[in-house]
Amino acid sequence: MGDVHTRVYRHGAVTDEGFPLEEVSQHLAHAGSTVWIDLCVPSTEQLQVVAAELGLHELAVEDVLGPQRPKLDRYATHLFLSCHAVGLDLERGSLVETEVDAFIGQGWLVTIRENSLFDVDRVLERWDRSPDLAEHGVDFLLYGLLDVVVDGYFEVIQALDDYHELMSERIFAEQSLDPLRQRYWFTMRRAMFRFHRLVVPMREVCGSLVRREHSQVAEEIYPYFLDVHDHVLGVIEDLDSLRQVSATIIDTDLGLRGHRQNLIVKKVSGWAAIIAVPTLVTGYYGMNVPYPGSGEDVGVLTSTGLMIVACIVVYHLFRRRQWL
Numbered sequence: 001m002g003d004v005h006t007r008v009y010r011h012g013a014v015t016d017e018g019f020p021l022e023e024v025s026q027h028l029a030h031a032g033s034t035v036w037i038d039l040c041v042p043s044t045e046q047l048q049v050v051a052a053e054l055g056l057h058e059l060a061v062e063d064v065l066g067p068q069r070p071k072l073d074r075y076a077t078h079l080f081l082s083c084h085a086v087g088l089d090l091e092r093g094s095l096v097e098t099e100v101d102a103f104i105g106q107g108w109l110v111t112i113r114e115n116s117l118f119d120v121d122r123v124l125e126r127w128d129r130s131p132d133l134a135e136h137g138v139d140f141l142l143y144g145l146l147d148v149v150v151d152g153y154f155e156v157i158q159a160l161d162d163y164h165e166l167m168s169e170r171i172f173a174e175q176s177l178d179p180l181r182q183r184y185w186f187t188m189r190r191a192m193f194r195f196h197r198l199v200v201p202m203r204e205v206c207g208s209l210v211r212r213e214h215s216q217v218a219e220e221i222y223p224y225f226l227d228v229h230d231h232v233l234g235v236i237e238d239l240d241s242l243r244q245v246s247a248t249i250i251d252t253d254l255g256l257r258g259h260r261q262n263l264i265v266k267k268v269s270g271w272a273a274i275i276a277v278p279t280l281v282t283g284y285y286g287m288n289v290p291y292p293g294s295g296e297d298v299g300v301l302t303s304t305g306l307m308i309v310a311c312i313v314v315y316h317l318f319r320r321r322q323w324l
Contacts, residue, residue: 004046005038005120012135021046024053028107034137035108038120042112050110054078056103064101064112070201072208078105081142083205084198085118085149088159093187095156095194102145109141123148139221146206146228153199153235157242160192164245171253189246196239202232274314278307 007017008027016027027035039046042064051061060073060080068082080103087096098118103110113120126144133140167185206229209217217225282303 003038003040003116004042005036005040007036009034009036009134009137009141012131012133021049021053024050024108033107034141036141037108037110038113039110040113040116040120050103054103054105054108054110056110060103067099068101070198070205072205078103080104081205083146083149083202085152086156086195086198087117087152088156088191090159090163093184093191095191095198097198100145100149102142104138104142107138109138109145111145133221133224136218136221139218140224142209143221143224143228147224150202150228150231150235154231156195157235157238160188160195160242161238163188164242164249167249168245171249192239192242192246196243199232199235199239203229203236206232274311277310277314282307 004021005017006019006021006024008015008019010030010033015033019027021037024035024037027033037050039050042050047061047064050056051058055077057075057078057080060075060078063073063080063082070083071081073080080101082099082101085098085100088094089096096117099114100118101112103112111120111123123145126148127134127141130140130144206225210222210225210229
């Protein structure tokens, strides 16, 4: 059995919480009541009880049982919203995801979390911070939920931005990244692309909520939903910029690697050319034919002098052209 949180608002004030699921319909019978139910890793029996109490559509209930992309579905008596609360595990370089589904009806809101990594207490704190808005019922509760989820996106964006700033400095270091850091870089980039896939559909979800022809949001809460929508757009813009920065870092790193490799090849080739000079001289004086100084001390001194002078000349020539 999954964890269950329940709460009832009446005219903006919390009147009861922690009651069993079977009492939901009793609380809804009172005028001006707003019921919130939260299920964390619910069992099939718990879902069936909630579905029977609130008349949830069977297709929406099926969606809860499997992974969903962010979306907003409209049914005759309620809405079904699916989104993902996201965090970033810097130690592993991976996303920490929690799918959060919500059934939204007249006077009730049901949230379902696939795991406990998304702390529902943050949502409660957000609701309790604005008791003056709680009188708007489900609209305010839904806004508070989305606001907390989107705030988590900004935290991930900030962490990704700090990481790319650090990588921008490291690629100019003399020592290249070791294989472990390269693998970590890859996992961070994969997490960023996964994050992009989860955030971009939220633009349509929030856009559908604020679209006048479809929206049933109270006028007093409508600006708050617009604010969440603007935040989602800002996150997407920042994420697109980070993706461009990531691609630029990769191109720069590859360019720097090629440049360093060319420098190494140039230096090795320069020293090989210097070594080839004495090889040429000794090869000439090693011929089995008579030549001036053959078999005499002057021949040894001449060949040694030629090797030393030629190596010095070639060395200074390469240094002047910055080949060494």
